[in-house]
Ligand SMILES: Nc1ncnc2c1ncn2[C@@H]1O[C@H](COP(=O)(O)OP(=O)(O)O)[C@@H](O)[C@H]1O
C-alpha cells in the first residue's frame with residue numbers, strides 16, 4: 001500500500017533521513033522504532049508532504065506522491081496524528097474533529113463519523129464543547145487520533161502516541177490502535193516505547209541516525225537481542 | 236459637555252477608519268507573521284479604484300440621493316475592492332510567496348519596496364490611464380449626494396453623514412468577520428492556520444489559499460476605508476496611505492496584533508485619544524500638530540505596560 005524507496009530528507013544541508021526503504025501492506029500495523037533524533041518524525045512528515053524529498057520516492061496505492069502538496073495527500077487517504085499531538089488548543093473538541101474532516105464534502109458521513117468518535121472516546125463526547133487544551137494528556141491523545149480518523153484515512157500514521165502517558169493510558173491507546181486495525185485501517189506507528197509497539201505490530205523497522213538498521217516481524221523483534229538491549233532495557 | 240460628545244463622535248469616526256485598515260495588518264500578521272507595510276498603499280489604491288469606477292460610470296454628478304447612496308456608492312466600493320484585492324493578491328503571489336521561507340527581514344524590506352512602488356506608480360501613471368486625471372496632486376473625490384457634506388444635528392453636536400457611513404461600515408464588517416471566522420469553513424481554516432500552519436496542512440487545509448484569503452479580506456476592508464476617507468476629506472492623493480497605514484498599524488499593535496477584535500478596539504481607542512487630546516490638553520501640546528505625537532505616546536505606553544496589546548496578541552500556541 002505504501003512503498004518508501006531510498007528516501008533522503010534534509011533540513012537545510014543536513015540529511016536527517018539518509019536513504020531508507022520500507023513498505024506497509026494493506027491492513028497491517030507497521031512500526032518504526034528508534035531513539036530520539038533517529039529520523040522517525042522526519043519520515044512521517046515527508047510522507048505527509050510537509051517536507052520535500054532530496055531523493056528517493058514514496059508510492060501510495062501505486063501512485064507516486066512526490067510533488068503532491070500536503071493537503072492533497074490527506075485527500076488521497078493518508079492522515080497523521082503528529083508528535084506532541086498538536087491540537088488546536090483553544091478550539092473545542094468538536095471544532096478540532098471537524099477540522100480533521102476538512103477535505104471531506106459528505107456532510108452526512110462526517111456526522112456519522114463524529115458520532116463514532118464520541119462512541120469510541122465517550123469523554124470527548126461528554127465534553128465536546130470544551131477547549132482541547134483543557135484535557136489530560138491521554139484524552140488529548142484520543143482527540144488527536146480521533147481528529148486524524150475524521151478524514152477517513154486508509155493509512156493512519158501515529159507519531160509517538162504514548163508520549164508522556166501513564167502505562168495504563170498507553171494500554172488504552174494501544175487497544176484503540178488494534179481496534180482501528182480491525183476496522184480495516186492500515187497503521188504506521190512511530191514509537192520509542194518499543195515493547196508496546198512491537199506487541200501490536202505485524203512488522204517493525206529499527207531506525208538509527210537516519211538509517212534502517214534491521215527489520216523483522218513484531219514478534220521476532222520482541223525477542224531480538226539487539227532490540228532488547230537497546231530499546232527494552234534488558235542487559 | 237457638548238464638546239466632549241462632539242469629540243467622541245469625531246474620534247470614533249476617525250477610529251473606525253483606522254480600524255477598517257488595521258484589520259488587514261492583523262489578519263495577515265496572524266497567519267504569516269508578516270507586517271505588510273504595503274497595506275497602507277492597498278488602502279490608497281482602493282480609493283483610486285473607487286474614483287476610477289466613478290469616471291468609468293461617466294463621472295455622474297446629478298442624481299437623486301437614493302441613486303447616489305444605493306447605486307453609485309456601492310458601485311464605487313465594489314470597484315475599489317476589485318482594485319485593492321487584485322493588487323493585494325498580486326503582491327502576495329509575486330513578492331511575498333517566493334520569500335515565505337526566507338529570513339523575516341526579506342519580506343519586510345520587500346513590503347516597504349512595494350509600498351514605494353505603488354505610491355510612485357499611482358503618482359506617475361494614474362493620469363496615463365484614459366479618462367483619469369493626473370495624480371501628482373490631490374484629486375477631488377466624487378460627491379455622493381446625500382452623504383458628502385451632509386450632517387445631522389443633535390443639539391450642538393454635529394454628526395457628518397460620512398462619519399455615520401464609516402462607523403456603520405465598520406460595524407457591518409465586524410459582524411461579517413465574526414461570522415466568517417466562526418461560522419465558515421474557510422474562516423475555521425484561517426484560525427487553524429494561524430495557530431499551527433503545519434498541523435493545518437495535515438488537516439487537508441490548503442494553506443496557500445488561506446493566506447490568499449487573509450490578504451483578500453484585509454484588502455476588501457481597506458478599500459471600504461479608502462472610500463470612507465474620500466467621503467470624509469473630500470479628496471484623495473497617492474500619499475494618503477502612508478500616515479493612515481502607520482496609524483492603522485499602530486491601532487493593530489495597540490489592540491494586540493493578530494487579534495481581529497483587537498484591531499477594531501485599537502482603531503477606535505486611537506481615534507478617540509487623538510481627537511480628545513487635541514481638545515482637552517491645554518496649551519500648545521493640545522494643538523492639532525501634536526495629535527500624532529499623542530497617538531504614538533499611547534502606543535509606547537501600551538507597549539511598555541501591556542506589550543501584548545489591549546485585547547492580547549494572538550499567541551501562537553504549539554504543543
Ligand atoms: N525542524 C528541524 N530543523 C533542523 N533539524 C531538525 C528539525 N527537526 C528534526 N531535526 C533533526 O533531524 C534529525 C531527526 O529528527 P526527528 O525526525 O525529529 O527524529 P525522531 O522523530 O526519530 O526523534 C535529528 O537530528 C533532529 O535534530
Ligand SMILES: [Mg+2]
Nearest residue numbers: 040041042083
Ligand atoms: Mg519524533
